[in-house]
Amino acid sequence: MKKHLFYLLLALVMIWCITGGCQQEEEISALHKEVPALAEVYQDFFPVGAAVNSWTIESHKELIEKHFNSLTAENEMKFESIQRSPGKYTFERADAIVELAEKNGMLVRGHTLVWHSQTPAWVFKDEKGRPASRELLLKRMEEHITTVVSRYRGQVYAWDVVNEAVTDGGGPGYLRTDSPWYRIIGPGYIAQAFIFAHRADPGAKLFYNDYSAVDPAKSDRIYRLLKDLLEQGVPVHGVGIQGHWDISYPSANQVEAAIRKYASLGLEVQITELDISVFPWSDRGHLRAAPKNRLRTQAQRYRELFEVFRRNKDVVTGVTFWGVADDRTWKDNFPVRGRKDWPLVFDEEHQPKAAFWEIVNF
């Protein structure tokens, strides 16, 4: 009886196989293999990067190793991660990211040295808890930059030396005045940071990085800052356009105009933190799943933006996504805490989305 059942099963499997059942399996796995590697598709244009963290270098390893040839640490190289308390440097998490990059022959962008955010409060205070003097803060800036940039000399090829120093408007000047770096050192803090970084690694490309960098008014202010720095002979080599965008902003033309404007200063341009939210900025609603129509729109936005990046490959020297796949993105907590977003080109199951196919088929 058992024997009969066995032969019946065997026959069924054979019939299934002859009629193409197992072949279909093969086709599905072949289809899987046919997902092209993003960085290979873009090899004649620019490196394609992703922001990673201590968790995603394990959980998203397969996607990272297949698709990207540049990595940025999402948090692990920020001041608060590397020097949480005075003189106590912790490099383990940053090192792990650099190691993964080296193992795979990938570039590393360093993010970030001088920023008003994610910097411990002690940096701006003296031993007695009073505001630090200009001299003390400059000394600390020099020490931090020299230590971090020297450690990764020859491994980190580009640094976001200063992040988000330009104002969103309102005041008279073009610099953000609510930064303790500005308040204590004065406007010269930016030039100083670039000079210290250049001394520590003369071979590294040094970037100024900011958000809303394609907004006409803010890009005027960023342009003025960069022009001033260049006229003073400060070693600045490029501008990072963060690229935290959404399905209705900004237009491709606006992005292209900003790229050409920065490039007219003789600077390189990189898109350093790209993601495209399915929520327009003013939309504070929640969604349980990613709606098909918004994902279609998102895919079109990705297509037109990558057309701009490719067309400007003479000056666009890198494009980095701020994350790997939709299951883990900072957008789940910004600008609305705890709201799921789907801003990247790989979905929550690590599969390519419509947006992925739009940027690889051109």
Ligand code: HXH
């Ligand atoms: C980036 N800032 C940082 O460069 C990166 O290090 C971080 O991991 C994620 C994003 C983007 C950002 C900038 C300003 C901001 C919030 C996020 O604050 C705003 C407040 C009001 C209106 C607009 C921005």
